[in-house]
Amino acid sequence: MVIDANVSRIAAMLAQDSATIKLSNRICSVAVRLLGSDGVSLSILVSNYLSSNAASGAEYAFFDEQQLTYADGPTFDASKSIEPITADNFESASEIEKWPIFSPIANQHGLISMVAYPMRIASSNLGVISGYRKNKKELTKKELVDGLALSTLSTSLIVQELAGKVETDSKEILGPISMDQSLIHFAAGKVAERYNISTLESLVRIRAHAYKTNSPLSEIASQIANGNLEIVAGGKK
Amino acid sequence: MKLIPESEHLARTFVDLTQSLSSGEDSYEVLSMLSNRCVELLPVSASGILIMDQLGILQVIAASSPSAHLLDLFQIQNEEGPCFQCYRTGEAVSDIDVTDEVRWPRYSSLAKSNGFTATYALPLKSRGTVIGALNLFAKEKLSPERILVAQTLADAATLSLLQLDPVSNLEVLARKVVSTIDERDTIEEAKGMISQRFSVTADVALIRIRKASAKSNSPIMEVARAIVTRNNEHPSISHLDEN
Numbered sequence: 180m181v182i183d184a185n186v187s188r189i190a191a192m193l194a195q196d197s198a199t200i201k202l203s204n205r206i207c208s209v210a211v212r213l214l215g216s217d218g219v220s221l222s223i224l225v226s227n228y229l230s231s232n233a234a235s236g237a238e239y240a241f242f243d244e245q246q247l248t249y250a251d252g253p254t255f256d257a258s259k260s261i262e263p264i265t266a267d268n269f270e271s272a273s274e275i276e277k278w279p280i281f282s283p284i285a286n287q288h289g290l291i292s293m294v295a296y297p298m299r300i301a302s303s304n305l306g307v308i309s310g311y312r313k314n315k316k317e318l319t320k321k322e323l324v325d326g327l328a329l330s331t332l333s334t335s336l337i338v339q340e341l342a343g344k345v346e347t348d349s350k351e352i353l354g355p356i357s358m359d360q361s362l363i364h365f366a367a368g369k370v371a372e373r374y375n376i377s378t379l380e381s382l383v384r385i386r387a388h389a390y391k392t393n394s395p396l397s398e399i400a401s402q403i404a405n406g407n408l409e410i411v412a413g414g415k416k
Numbered sequence: 417m418k419l420i421p422e423s424e425h426l427a428r429t430f431v432d433l434t435q436s437l438s439s440g441e442d443s444y445e446v447l448s449m450l451s452n453r454c455v456e457l458l459p460v461s462a463s464g465i466l467i468m469d470q471l472g473i474l475q476v477i478a479a480s481s482p483s484a485h486l487l488d489l490f491q492i493q494n495e496e497g498p499c500f501q502c503y504r505t506g507e508a509v510s511d512i513d514v515t516d517e518v519r520w521p522r523y524s525s526l527a528k529s530n531g532f533t534a535t536y537a538l539p540l541k542s543r544g545t546v547i548g549a550l551n552l553f554a555k556e557k558l559s560p561e562r563i564l565v566a567q568t569l570a571d572a573a574t575l576s577l578l579q580l581d582p583v584s585n586l587e588v589l590a591r592k593v594v595s596t597i598d599e600r601d602t603i604e605e606a607k608g609m610i611s612q613r614f615s616v617t618a619d620v621a622l623i624r625i626r627k628a629s630a631k632s633n634s635p636i637m638e639v640a641r642a643i644v645t646r647n648n649e650h651p652s653i654s655h656l657d658e659n
Contacts, residue, residue, distance in 0.1 A: 183472025183473075186471045186472055261594065261595040261598050262594060263591065301601030301605050301644075302640075302645065320587055323587055323590060324470070327470040331469075331470055356473070360597070360601055360604075361485070362604075364602075364604035365605070365608040365611070365618060367605055368605035368607060369611060369612040371644070372608065372612035378605045404608075
């Protein structure tokens with residue numbers, strides 16, 4: 180399968196220093212470079228609540244926390260959205276009306292604009308990558324597209340890490356996302372229903388089983404879809 | 417050029433498309449509708465729509481039958497076949513007789529074993545950029561007039577992704593592609609849950625979801641989200657166990 184060279188580049192950036200640097204810090208570091216931002220933050224959903232996980236600096240962690248604390252701001256909105264949320268100018272009347280609590284905080288700290296990318300996998304939202312700007316420069320189309328690719332790759336990496344596998348090279352990062360996603364999500368739905376778990380937990384369980392048995396993810400998904408394999412917490416049944 | 421007898425049906429398709437998009441219907445549903453209309457409008461047995469995702473990977477978004485899904489997927493994963501060529505060149509690939517096609521031996525063999533003899537791939541293009549393809553699988557060759565109808569339907573699929581605005585920008589398209597793939601995956605998860613719950617096939621699960629959507633007068637995506645989030649208060653849920 181052909182993988183876009185730019186996407187491979189982003190995967191390689193995410194894989195860099197994977198043995199020594201935490202995944203959340205690597206995502207932030209790549210996001211700063213790709214999104215043309217002054218700083219970034221990463222929030223992750225833990226037990227149904229979004230919480231600040233990493234940031235490129237204390238000020239950006241503060242922006243993230245403020246939005247989550249007051250349930251107001253692009254980061255919070257992105258956690259419930261399919262698409263990225265952008266704020267072009269926190270001083271404008273429309274942004275103040277949209278985010279009445281966070282816009283004044285942003286203005287007080289010289290923050291002009293931001294973009295927040297939801298980290299989605301089908302019906303589940305794992306978190307948000309937020310990029311902050313203190314200048315008037317608009318988000319370019321390239322930055323928007325790179326951000327979409329980054330959020331997709333980061334989401335896949337987080338699911339893999341939850342499944343117990345730390346990816347160390349870009350080929351491994353790109354592997355699961357280049358498979359038949361329809362089949363994998365259908366299988367996830369079956370496992371979720373069978374064990375009364377969320378579809379996200381089900382996706383993690385399926386990937387963990389694939390790693391544990393050293394089997395291709397698509398093969399495991401196909402067996403589940405055909406009713407030939409049941410995944411239980413400790414392994415296959 | 418001869419008028420085709422399906423003109424009225426084609427016009428109806430565009431009216432339905434416009435209504436679906438202006439009423440905010442989800443892209444996944446609109447593309448599924450277009451894929452099914454291809455089979456109704458043209459003498460083809462199956463059709464599939466593929467779009468390029470945010471990672472530049474072709475994804476099967478809609479397929480009118482499991483065999484169309486299989487053939488589309490085969491082409492993506494093996495980088496072989498008319499769809500893959502169409503996507504790479506941006507040019508329509510038509511008149512492929514799989515009984516006499518040597519360029520893609522594995523694809524031709526698979527198409528033949530699924531009962532098809534002719535396959536077509538029409539590009540989905542926006543401002544010269546290929547964003548996907550419409551694939552048609554037939555048992556007989558299509559006339560040039562009908563290939564034109566097929567390209568019109570491919571253009572309709574492009575327009576649905578551009579929210580009916582042909583000068584819509586890359587940003588709108590990129591956002592729409594992300595949400596369309598999200599919708600497809602959510603539907604698949606809901607299908608998996610219903611398939612497991614009632615011990616039915618994926619196709620029957622989808623039929624049940626569609627029926628529950630119609631009976632509760634709720635968009636199919638809303639029903640799918642209610643299923644995966646276990647929102648049992650949703651009015652569609654009580655209709656899912658009806659055959």
